[in-house]
Structure formats: C-alpha cells, structure tokens
Amino acid sequence: MPADRHRTSPEPAGKLPPQHFPARRSAHAHHSARAGASPTAATVHRRQLLLGLAVGALALGTGLSLQDPDTVPGHPIPAGGGTDPGAAQPAGAFAPTTTPAPAPATPLPPITRVPAPRGVITALPGTGNLLALTVDDGTSSDVVAAYTKFCTDTGLRLTFFVNGANRSWTDNAPALRPLVESGQVLLANHTWSHPDITTLSRAALREEITRNDTFLRTTYGITGLPFFRPPYGHHNPTTDQVAADLGYPTIALWEGSLGDSSIITEDFLLSLARQWLQPQHIVIGHANHPAITHTYPQLLDIITQRGLRTVTLADVYTTAH
Numbered sequence: 001m002p003a004d005r006h007r008t009s010p011e012p013a014g015k016l017p018p019q020h021f022p023a024r025r026s027a028h029a030h031h032s033a034r035a036g037a038s039p040t041a042a043t044v045h046r047r048q049l050l051l052g053l054a055v056g057a058l059a060l061g062t063g064l065s066l067q068d069p070d071t072v073p074g075h076p077i078p079a080g081g082g083t084d085p086g087a088a089q090p091a092g093a094f095a096p097t098t099t100p101a102p103a104p105a106t107p108l109p110p111i112t113r114v115p116a117p118r119g120v121i122t123a124l125p126g127t128g129n130l131l132a133l134t135v136d137d138g139t140s141s142d143v144v145a146a147y148t149k150f151c152t153d154t155g156l157r158l159t160f161f162v163n164g165a166n167r168s169w170t171d172n173a174p175a176l177r178p179l180v181e182s183g184q185v186l187l188a189n190h191t192w193s194h195p196d197i198t199t200l201s202r203a204a205l206r207e208e209i210t211r212n213d214t215f216l217r218t219t220y221g222i223t224g225l226p227f228f229r230p231p232y233g234h235h236n237p238t239t240d241q242v243a244a245d246l247g248y249p250t251i252a253l254w255e256g257s258l259g260d261s262s263i264i265t266e267d268f269l270l271s272l273a274r275q276w277l278q279p280q281h282i283v284i285g286h287a288n289h290p291a292i293t294h295t296y297p298q299l300l301d302i303i304t305q306r307g308l309r310t311v312t313l314a315d316v317y318t319t320a321h
C-alpha cells in the first residue's frame with residue numbers, strides 16, 4: 001500500500017560519511033548517554049553545523065526561481081539553534097565560560113510561494129534546500145507529544161496529517177496549539193478515521209473529510225485547506241473530486257517514506273531517513289510508534305549536515321482558492 005510503502009533499496013555505498021555526531025541537548029534523556037564527545041567538542045561541532053546551514057540558506061536565495069510574488073518571511077532554522085540555554089542568556093549572565101556563545105543566526109531569505117495546485121503533489125516545486133516533513137495519523141498520544149516537544153525545542157517545521165478520531169490530537173492540543181498558531185506546525189486533513197476512501201460512498205467520504213475538518217476547526221482554529229492526504233495514498237478521480245468540492249483540491253502525497261507506519265527498527269528508520277531527507281522532498285512519517293522518537297537527534301544531524309531547511313506545506317504554497 002502506498003502509505004505503508006517504503007522503498008528499501010540501500011543507499012549507495014560511500015555516499016555519506018558515518019553518522020557519529022554527539023547527542024543534542026534537546027534529545028530524549030535516554031539518548032544522552034550516547035554522547036561520547038566532550039561538551040567543548042560538541043559545541044564546536046554544533047557551530048560548524050550552524051555555519052553549514054547558513055551557507056545552505058544563502059544557496060536557497062538563488063535556487064528557488066518561481067514566479068509567484070507572494071512570499072513569507074524567513075523562518076528559524078530547525079537545527080537546534082534555539083536549544084542551547086547559553087544562547088538565551090544575555091552577556092554577563094552565568095553562562096559557563098567554556099561554552100562560547102553561538103554566532104548570531106543569519107536571517108533566512110523569504111520563501112517564494114506558489115499557488116497550491118489542483119491535483120497530486122509529491123515534491124516541492126523548484127530547486128533549493130527545502131524539506132517538507134509530513135507526519136500522519138497520530139495513533140499514539142505519546143508519540144504526538146514527543147513530536148510536539150521536538151518541534152518546540154528545535155524550531156523544526158512540519159505538517160501533521162491528522163485523523164481526528166485519534167485521541168492524540170485532543171490530548172496534545174494545549175501544547176500543540178501555539179505551534180499551529182505561529183505557523184511552525186501545519187495541521188491538514190487525513191480523514192476522520194483513516195479508511196481506504198476508494199471503498200467509500202461519496203456521502204461517506206464527505207462525512208470523513210468534513211468531520212475531520214470540523215474537528216480541526218474547533219480544536220485548533222484551522223482546517224488545513226487545501227491539503228488532503230488520502231489514507232494509504234489510495235485515491236481516484238472520484239475521491240479527488242469529492243475532496244476538491246469540499247475545499248481540498250491538493251492531494252498531498254510524498255516522494256519518500258520513513259517506513260514507520262508499521263513497527264521497524266531505529267536503524268532501518270534512519271537508513272530510510274538518510275535515503276529520503278533530500279532537498280525539495282515531501283517525506284512521510286507517522287506519529288504511531290515510538291521508534292521515531294528515539295531518532296530525533298540523528299534526524300536533526302542529517303537535516304543539519306545537508307543544509308536542509310524544514311518547511312510546512314503552507315510555507316511553500318499559497319492556500320487561497
């Protein structure tokens with residue numbers, strides 16, 4: 001099934017250096033033990049990563065050459081730059097003298113937005129260094145909570161495709177709502193209860209979409225229009241028409257998967273992350289099983305090392321129709 005599909009071809013040998021980065025402070029506690037480097041080495045390494053990001057951000061300015069003049073301001077880089085307690089302290093505060101203050105963040109260039117198209121999208125338009133991480137379902141309230149903390153701690157931007165039937169989206173609404181309101185996190189429509197919509201009547205599909213739309217509107221004050229992701233990626237011209245008639249003309253599929261709609265090992269998940277976290281990709285993951293929450297430091301390392309800038313779909317597409 002497409003939603004559960006994960007391409008398993010191994011990454012070409014030698015394409016990337018081994019991942020042996022120190023754990024970040026934003027990592028879950030049970031991951032901090034893997035850090036072997038001294039704090040000084042970790043800080044220096046982190047600063048090198050931030051510098052690499054600045055270069056990537058500059059490259060973006062010339063890479064995305066789309067026509068629509070509508071733009072949004074630049075957003076913070078989701079690379080842990082906001083997680084260093086030393087960074088938030090004024091000069092002369094009790095910052096450890098062994099931890100130099102990080103270099104000031106370079107403002108990111110605005111992203112040129114284009115109208116969300118009618119039909120299927122699987123990748124972001126143009127060229128550049130943007131990455132749209134999209135995370136679906138939310139069958140685990142703990143995993144949604146961990147994602148929410150991950151975004152809060154790091155500034156990571158992502159799109160959740162929500163099934164309102166899962167309690168996670170109600171349980172975590174107080175923590176998630178500020179991120180939604182600031183635009184750092186976008187919530188979009190994945191149906192109310194995750195059926196294979198190609199098996200539903202038109203009336204049943206309308207109910208699945210509108211019930212979820214109402215849930216998002218009443219719980220978060222947004223709807224995720226115009227982005228609709230059919231469960232399992234199963235759709236057809238009829239389901240597309242029903243969705244479009246309800247204000248969801250953009251069928252948001254993906255270019256690569258973290259493979260975690262089922263239970264997989266953290267090593268396998270990271271191998272897929274190294275394969276698919278690439279410029280201008282829309283990548284699908286799931287807030288269903290805990291493995292992903294154990295890989296956040298490594299995911300950040302991959303994103304940072306590659307100079308990727310995470311975005312929501314609304315960062316890239318204008319949503320007025």
Ligand SMILES: [Zn+2]
Pocket residue numbers: 003136137190194231232
């Ligand atoms: Zn799903």
